[in-house]
Amino acid sequence: MKKNLKSPLVVLLLLFHFVAFAQNGTIKGRITSADGQPAAYVSVGLKNKPQNTATDDNGNYILSKIKAGNYIIRVSAIGIATQEKNISINDGQTLELNFTLSENSQILKEVSVQAKKNAYKISTPDNSLRLNQPLLEAAQNIQSVSGQALKDQQIISMSDGVLRNVSGAMRTSHWGDLYTNVHMRGSQIQAMRNGFNFVNSFWGPLTEDMSIVDHLEFVKGPAGFMLSNGDPSGMYNVVTKKPTGLNKGEVSFTLGSFDLYRTAVDLDRKLTEDGKLLFRLNAAAQQKGSFRPNESNDRYSIAPVISYQLTHSTKFTAEYNLQRAQMTDVGSYYVFSTEGYLSLPRKFTYAPENLPKTNINDHSVFLNLIQNIGDQWKITAQTAYSKYLQTGSSLWPADVLTNGDVIRSVGIWDAESTMKLGQLFINGEVKTGGIKHRILAGFDIGKKDYMADWGQSHPLDLPSSPFNMYHPNLGYPPNGFPNFDRTTSLEARAIAAGGTMGQKYTAGYLQDELGFFNNRARLTLAARYTKASQYQWGGTSYSASKLTPRIGLSVSLDQNTAAYGVYDQAFLPQSGKLKDGGEVKPITGSNMEIGFKRDWADGKWNTTLSLYRILKQNELTADVQDPTFTYSVVLGEKVAKGIELDIKGELAKGLSLIANYAYTDAKITSAFPNSGFANNDLVPGYAKHTTNAWLSYTIQSGFLKDFGLNAGVTYLKDRTSFSYSATNPAYNMGDYTKVDAGLFWSKGPVKITANVFNVLNEYLYIGDYYTGYFSNNVYSWQAEAPRNYRFSIAYKF
Template identity: 25%
Template sequence: MKNQITCLLFLTLTFLGYSQNNDVSGVVNNSAFQAIENVNVVLKNTTTGTETDAQGKFNLENIEAGSYTLSFSFLGYKTKEVQISVMANQNIDLGVITLYEGNEILNEVVLYGGEGNKFSRKKTAYVSKLPLKDIENTQVYSTITTSLLESQVITNFDDALKNATGVDKLWSSTGRGGDGAGYYSLRGFSVQPQLVNGLPGLTNGTINSANIERIEVIKGPSATLFGNAVSSYGGLINVVTKKPFAGTGGELSFTSGSYGLNQIVGDFNTALDKEKNIYFRLNTSFSRSESFQDAGFNQTFFVAPSLSYKVNNKLSFSFYGEITQAEQTNPMFLFLNRGAPSIASNLDELGYNNKLSFTSNDITLLNPTQNYRVEMDYKLSDQWQSQTLLSRSSTSTKGYYSYLYDLGGNPVDTFSRYINKQNANTQTTDIQQNFIGNFKVLGLRNRMVVGLDYLNTTSVDNGSSYVYYGSVQADGTTEAGYPLSTSGIDAALAGATVNNLKSEYNIYSAYASDVLNITDAFSAMVGIRLDHFDNKGDLSNDEDDYDQTTFSPKFGLMFQPIQDKLSIFANYQNGFTNVAPTLVGDPSAGPQTLMTFDPEQANQLEFGVKTNLFSNRLNATVSYYDIKVKDQVITDPDSPFNKIQGGEVISRGFEIEVNANPVDGLNIRAGYSNNFSETTESDNVNILNRRPLEAGPENLYNFWANYEFQSGLLEGFGAGLGFNGASEQFAINYANTGDFILPSYTIANASLFYQANKYRISLKLNNAFNKEYYKGWTTITPQLPRAVIANFTYKF
């Protein structure tokens, strides 16, 4: 901790050395002489910008001397531009700027501040369903921006998430029906990326990186605003897609690299009418990559059309679509034995040959996915806005899935291969109606969202049962007579049963959240959700139906000793899980009875500080959290035929994230997290007082620095350097099996690039020292060795 504080102080002193005294300030009013809040104030052709406060005031700090065009834009008003000249050591007060109503589309303006802290995001409308700045939000979240992804030449979602403090991969996406887009550990609990633009968006494959505007990792239980279906006790992951903007342009990009990586991406945006009220954007990509092992590949075609239509200065519509056609060999997981001791407790004892895939390129899965979203925004008054949202998702799996399971007890561990034929589909429909207000009561400012939410999820499984299909040893010795071909597997599956399952559940919710400014420096956030879960279960069996109703509260306090620069916060957040009824009672003593349970609950207490210093050149968040999960349903210690609620898990830790722009051209991102998790109450002695496997490593860290020369002969040239790593973690951690430990690791990465006006050329080296490392969650999955990636992007 001492080292982190020393580093933060060093960065602070560095910033002070580079600060300037040129400020530009003023006030923005409408034609009725009323202050307009949240007006975008941007120096054109730069990344310097800010927003007006509740009094319409704005202030741009530390502007270099020169001539600029200052742009003022706000939804429902005509954009206004003002020419300014900034002299050295001069503060400019522009007085009152008046905006007039008009019919105009506004793109989502990204405000960085300073000369461009491109690795941070000052404001988002998704985290709290309100347009709150990070420094006034009592919840902690990490934002992975497009600029950060570009500087690291990111081609996949897993690499992108390595930039989020406290996030670590547990499972790759399997492609199997219902498994989703992989699993990650976050604050001691597993989580999947299931939100797109704040709405449910599912996939059975990996998430395509071509259409990502940014990724928001929201920390802690978040059921109050998002429900439990798309969040976990550790938090949630929201993918924000690229949207239409006012203008014409786009880019073409080609990336090629090690292990057969080839990816081409296209992005085009234009107006569709002369009045420029309708804008259309199309993102599309094709990619293919091979495995570093002896077999395996992933091939994806992706297209994402989006449309923005401004009807008038009060009404607008938006449409977003994502269509993916993917084919892959499923990543081969080595499942460790969860019920009996294994002779191996680490990779050396296992003798695992990680160059072998234990599969074939003939055994593949198809994962077609479609996500659609429609949004209608209507300005009811100067204080209230209506937002109507509809999303539809459909994701399918067809093909062959296999895995290896440890039999245990052999001199060299033997794994049995099990295989089935997948044929599954999951569809979701989500409808939300939000009313968003910004008003005063008794002189106190309120920013409020009141919403209704309906979610329907329907799943169909017509896949086969699993059958045994030979055995292998970890060193590569394979049992003969089991050909890895579709004909051989089809013959083995000829006698397998075929599922005919269709299940469904509905969630009806109402929620409200209010940010109350008690003073300019002190605010409180209060939220509550009423959630009714209606589970139809297997539609052919009425006996598994059940429903539950849950309240989920949320509360936060925020104090800003230095307005918009330093905040101290604390929060209480809640999450829950619906628990299905179960039969209890000794069946030999008579008929069993059905017992119902309360929903499982998770409660978090957290406090910390956030900074936004030196015109957004230094953003830091330091926080400590304590999460307790209670009311877990466990087996009664006195009767194996009875269930009781009383299991408890604790997860506590601290996180540090720093985004810095100390000098022009240099952007830095660094993060560190420490997590302690333990099952504190359970009748299952095999897990009692042990770290849950989904908690991942105790320590995680990441760093990336990117510098671009700003002038001279090397102008446009730059380089990036960074690393990410983790402490050792348990793949197995049960009293009856012993431990299997995956080793700690540190992975170094580097890049070189040249950035011109119309194009960018990049060269990236991943895993520079060719470190052998693994991920796992009762599994062992080797990760990618050293790889070289080259990219060329042309912008028009």
Template identity: 40%
Template sequence: MKKITILSAFMMLTFFTYAQSGAIKGKVVTQQGLPISNANIMIGNSGMGTMTNANGEYQLHHLEVGALTLRASYVGFTPLSVEVVVKPNAITIVPDIIMQEKQEQLDEVVVQGRRNEYVVREPSPSLRLRTEIAKLPQNIQVISGELLQDQQATSIMDGVIRNVSGVTMLEHWGHFARIHMRGFRLPAFRNGVNVQDSWGPLSEDMAFVDRIEFVKGPSGFMMAAGEPGGFYNIVTKKPSEERIGKVSLSTGSFDFYRGSFDLGGKLTDNGKLLYRLNALYQTGDSHRGHEDSERWGIAPALTYRFSDRTQITTELNIQNAESYIGAAYVFAPVADGYGSLDRNFKFTDTNYPASEIQQLTFFTNLRHDFSENWGFETQFAYLRYDQEGQSFWAWSITDGGDADRRVTQWDALSVGKYFQTYLNGSFNTGAITHNILGGFDYTQKVYWADFSNVVAIDDVPFNIYNPVYGQANPLPFDRSDPIQYRNGGEPYSGNTLRSYYLQDEIGFWNDKIRFTLAGRYSELLTQGKEDQDNQFSPRAGISIDIVPTLSAYALYDQSFLPANGVDFTGDTFDPIEADDVEGGVKKSFFSGRLKTSLGAYRITKKNVLVTDPENPNFSVQLGEVLSKGIEFDLQGEVTPEIDVVLNYANTNVEITQDTDPTLIGQRVAGHAKHVTNGWFNYDFAETTALKGCAASLGYQYQIDRSTWAWGADSQSDLPDYFRLDGALSWKNDKFRVQLNVNNILNEYLYAGANYGTYLYWQSEPGINGRVSLTYNL
């Protein structure tokens, strides 16, 4: 009772003593009334600001009540300042800011109005949060579309992860990306929906991607049933009122050819019906040869605006891809060591067939704003992933180099149905502000797989020192029955998840101090487990503005994983729980054009299944894993000519509790202890002879590596990894020409593991390049 009285007194004191705050909302347009996207909106010289969205709209919250100066700037337009009076506990609508084009050459525009290509200040709507990223008690890093273009990434497997601290990709199956962060696998989200599968989904193609958001930690506002490292969210390109027309052609090493286009704009004069249409076609080989594959996809999207407050968006994405699953692996005796075979050595036969993959995703999103402060979104999503193919592996290899090569039938069908509905709102209780988020999530996933047929493909052993190709036996796989009816008709995996959540961001002292209190209640029914897991996951955080450009945060969050099976007595297991405690600081420089974050975390994963010492064929829940580390990210504009991405992470994951005392303190595979990456882009000044030219240079450096491996969790004998990449480009209003060169130093780079009886690894190509031409319609 005494604690409640003290808390009540504190709340009453806050109510009467803290000043009120307000918000502003508006739009930036040309003299013709067309929206200007990515215009800079700044509050005087405070360093606070934002950028307009694709519709030219902007919002700023948590502002002091009273008069302020709003400054708008954009390259090619005259900077403009307007006076605004912020009203208490309300959103002030600012009249449209009409910017005038400048006709002369402008050094001033280069300095003040140049678009900041690498900094994204606001999370996407699919993350459900309306607070600026710098003000959130969470480490969220965003990879912008402009950065993806500078690096000429075509899929998420093209080194995209280099842009976020501590993120690594463990091995390469070719058709999907297994991405790890903080020592745990990251689930793949698309537009706020968790689409992760055991061996999927299909790796994201950048032709359809607007941005990628990496959210670190359990992130209870989006999920609770999952690994505690975080997740990455692919945000697809959406319809826009702004006219979009872009065609790109690329060619490069290993017979790489690719074409894509991106179209968008209004379908009706009144702007009620908007569209976006993206498509791609790609062919190419690998550095090993005889792996010709193709990939194509098309993604139409429509938005219909019923009114200024209500709109519905529907997206369809159809992709078809070929993948040589397992063909990247190379095997050798332990005595030979990693990299003992040529970088281009081919372990599969020259006639090893490609696996066929078709993937369809469908999203429908309805958004309605009841008022300036309250609104809701409802989203339905459907994913179907259909794969027919095979996977390669060597079962053994002798000291003399004779390999037992085998191929497994690798057919899969995954169907996911998703429903989300959530409410956002803001209100004040006196001088205290509240940002409310609450809703309901539903997920139903079923994954059928046929991995049962394994065949030895050689009558005569394949010798790595004297390889003979073209002698492999044909694959006798039976696909006469649909995959749903094979293996007794039982799915390989699946789950049904229902969860309810509520979150309140509570602001004090003009929102300079922000408390986050939240909880999620999950009901998870897992395939093969009779009992349902019911779990409550709390979340608490605080974010404090020390000065307008510097904030500090702390967070406590939880996640859980289902634990299948039973112990020796027949009892089912409790969910595997994980607690995350972290904190850090976020600092912006140069009026918000450069942002940095520095944080530390400690994740404890409890109730991990370990071997029962009295009954070795069963498990008990006595295991614990500890992941801890520090992370630093820098992203943005150092000078008007220089954009930079720079990051570093120190990650340590080890066993802290086990029935086998000798395992305590042992390293858990799946991370590199030290990872640092950099990307530097220099745009030559508008007034020089090199107008329109740019040069980029980037590196990836991993130290003390350990990758995911069967039976090799304690192995960390991989050498350090260093890769240097670069790019040159030229552009004007219509054209962009770009050359990217990867692995400039021609290093023999690989990932792999010591299996105990042999080594395996996957090599990257040597120095290779790609040229692209983009035309703006």
């Protein structure tokens, strides 16, 4: 380990000893309304000087390259009382100035429609990530996907093209639209919602409908201070919509190919004249067909949120989310063949007409209390409760023969998930001499239980009357539809089927970010202690604990450029059954990373470049020699190394870009005996090269003013299936190229958007290769839609 640490520590030391030189000063801060809400798009500038900017979505601003001297800083916007303040600034100084706006009868009503010059770039993390600093200063690679990007790309769920906005992220095999399953840096990453880990089984939470989502945050690396336990590769955080303190609303209608009909409403209101009591309601309803016959995904969601400013320093927020889904059997996306990937038509399905649907009700409640203590300290207490209910089934073949005959089988999949989660943390700043301390401390607790009945199955076909993939008959199946026994409780059925799993954990953590040289160099020292117990597949519970340290350094090379280095560790308990009855050890891992961040053109766009090495040990994987799926084997040790580049923001007037590239080299460095893998095998389920771009341009003048064009591309090269083999090329998938394009027009409160997806009409897929499970070796894949269209019209009020 010392050898591995040598190079990163040298980089950290070099950064730490960076010597400050004389330079212009910086003014930054946060602007809030009288009720404590962030004031977005408020103008901030120096009176009679060219330095001007606007606050971002979180009310933060920064003015850079200011020569030493005396000035008047001016805060203004339509409908608010202008504020001015005399200031004095020195070379190299960073001056922090916060403002609280005085409300009038037009309080901020028109502010939200001001320039969108940072529509794709978010400068600060959500409070749920617990960081109290701009992203530019953090010793961490954090990439955000803004709400405006989600709208422009007509993304309607978490599984619907979100990942093109983040370097190195891709989706792997999945059960329909049940969950998203994001892989990044060589592993599946954790799914978070409002800072809570919402993973309660291998299949993750139900894919979030975008009607409830404000924006998304992808955190690269373990980030132990954000997780009680998690994968070393990182996580993504879904931030739901909250009241803003502005009286505004939006209604939208979307039509699309394959019978897509969707309506969404966003209502944001002050319930009291003083703005202390706020309310927001988001709701959506959709009917959605598919390019495959007999397949649908109908949903509705509703998310009321209420917040109350109890005192000037105390705020309480309560939020409820309901997502209801009725979808075709979740196994209908899978296709199987002995002849190779893409050997069947893209619209091929095994699902017969009138196969019973899967019904899901996903409830979640969030309670949040924020107590400010003076200007420098804040305590956050929050809790979450989730209840997930599923009644349905999964379609899977009992066998696949070389002549195309298949015995289709439907297995019951009734499930219930319950999560009770709590967090308490404190953020604050204090100075000791010339050192500025950003303190973060807190603890997490959680209890998760999942139970599922997988113990019943029903063959749709008979040996004497099989389904043939080359002459498919999707009518009433020869053996009829299943009639599962649900007379006993789900808990009793789950216990009998070995379908119970759960986890309890408690964790405490402490982090101190020490700022030197007027906060130009920031040294992070942190540690987390986690104790967890876990059971799985009906097995017995076991406990494990670990102290995970973290050290990082971020240095501002100038006002807009920062370099960082970080070393941290991760800890993730796991369960499974080993044939030899041995003890299952937790996953442990570490991350070493260096990177460079830069804001360009006064913060209108930014770039992030990172280089990393992740070590992961003790991970379990399925025993490829066990067709019953009962046992696991220890994969051993694997290492993921890579380079990631992200570009995001407004490059020129009306021209916005999201672009990224990732090179990922993930290999098994020490394969466990009898695991089915060998040293230097590539890690299953990732692409070595991932490239994405999304370009949006709004015409600024002339006859076509306010018209715009969108274009996007995703390219994946050197993809591995989920069960990769270095010796059998059948495991490897072809390259992936998807091109999208569209037009839009906006005028006043109206915006019309139309996009064409998969313009080149490529046969897009993700796949796997099975040996030992059926009587023959079988290819399996899930196809994406051919060329398709979406048209939306939105009205703001």
